[in-house]
Amino acid sequence: PSSKFDTKCLEASPVDQVSVDCQPKAASPESKFCHRDSGSHPAVPRASDKLTHTDEEGRATMVDVGGKPDSRRSAAAAAVVRLGEKAFGMVRQNQVKKGDVLAVAQIAGIQGAKLTSQLIPLCHNIPLNHVEVSLSLDEARYAVVIHSSCQTWGRTGVEMEALTAASLAALTVYDMCKAVTHDIVIEEVKLLSKTGGQRGDFSRD
Secondary structure (H helix, E strand, C coil): CCCCCCHHHHCCCCCCCCCCCCCCCCCCCCCEEECCCCCCCCCCCCCCCCCCCECCCCCECCCCCCCCCCEEEEEEEEEEEECCHHHHHHHHCCCCCCCCHHHHHHHHHHHHHHCHHHHCCCCCCCCEEEEEEEEEEECCCCEEEEEEEEEEEECCCCHHHHHHHHHHHHHHHHHHHCCCCCCCEEEEEEEEEEECCCCCEEECC
């Protein structure tokens, strides 16, 4: 308990990782789906013009992915937790009474990714090949910056798993720090990128 927490151990490994800029960015109108060169393959379908989780009568329904081919799929997401100067300093010095904020939040994010189908009603239960959650400290904003990534080989994507991982990690940071202050803001929860699937790749510019 007396040892200082080294945030370097939570930084993502450079192997098979999505490159992420930790500096804050506003939502960009240039964000778009990036279609791979299909060559002789059929053209990649465009984004759907209707909600896929509703049937013809407007009732909620789970998408049938049984006819889709298996493919390698990945997704990356991010979130930011603004703590304020006092709570941020305590997290940096590992002085929060509940324990190591960053380590607990990292594990919570990984666990959240694995439980996504139990938290989001119409999500499929996906066997994840890999989940990674990293947290870093942004002193300029007195914030914890969270990045998550998920990978699978299957018939549906892992965007929700990556977003859930980032969200659960952010909520855990809040829970660990709320005894110090309630003036904590969770923001910029967003998908950064996704690969695989019939609708092609997406990257937030």
